[in-house]
Amino acid sequence: IAMPNTAVTVGESMTCFCLNTEAEKQVRTIESIFNSLGKSMQVKEELMQAATVICASGVAFWMRFIRATMQGAVQLGFESEEARYIAAQT
Numbered sequence: 001i002a003m004p005n006t007a008v009t010v011g012e013s014m015t016c017f018c019l020n021t022e023a024e025k026q027v028r029t030i031e032s033i034f035n036s037l038g039k040s041m042q043v044k045e046e047l048m049q050a051a052t053v054i055c056a057s058g059v060a061f062w063m064r065f066i067r068a069t070m071q072g073a074v075q076l077g078f079e080s081e082e083a084r085y086i087a088a089q090t
Contacts, residue, residue, distance in 0.1 A: 001048055004037060005056045013038030016051035 002017040015034040019027060019042065027042065034040035043051055066087045073083035 001045065002034065003048065003052050003056055004034065006059050008037045011038055014055045015040040016043045016048065016055055017041075018043055018045040018048055 002015055004013040004015040007013045008015075013034075015037060017030065017034065017040060019030065023030065031040055031042070069087035069090065070080070070083040073086055074080055078086065
């Protein structure tokens with residue numbers, strides 16, 4: 001089981017994966033594949049649901065944070081494009 005995230009599109013994915021005993025023999029190959037898309041970490045199978053929340057859904061939480069930062073910057077007097085640039089770069 002593997003859970004990459006949307007940052008895969010820019011080569012910065014965080015992929016958590018778990019392996020059965022047969023796949024354990026191929027762990028280096030599997031790590032190599034996922035590390036070519038960003039970074040990876042083998043986790044226990046019971047942590048895969050949590051990994052999904054953190055790695056995959058986490059991007060959505062950060063986007064909401066950036067959006068809130070942009071809105072705050074506009075309220076403080078920045079133009080919307082300036083606010084977007086500052087928030088995204090931060």
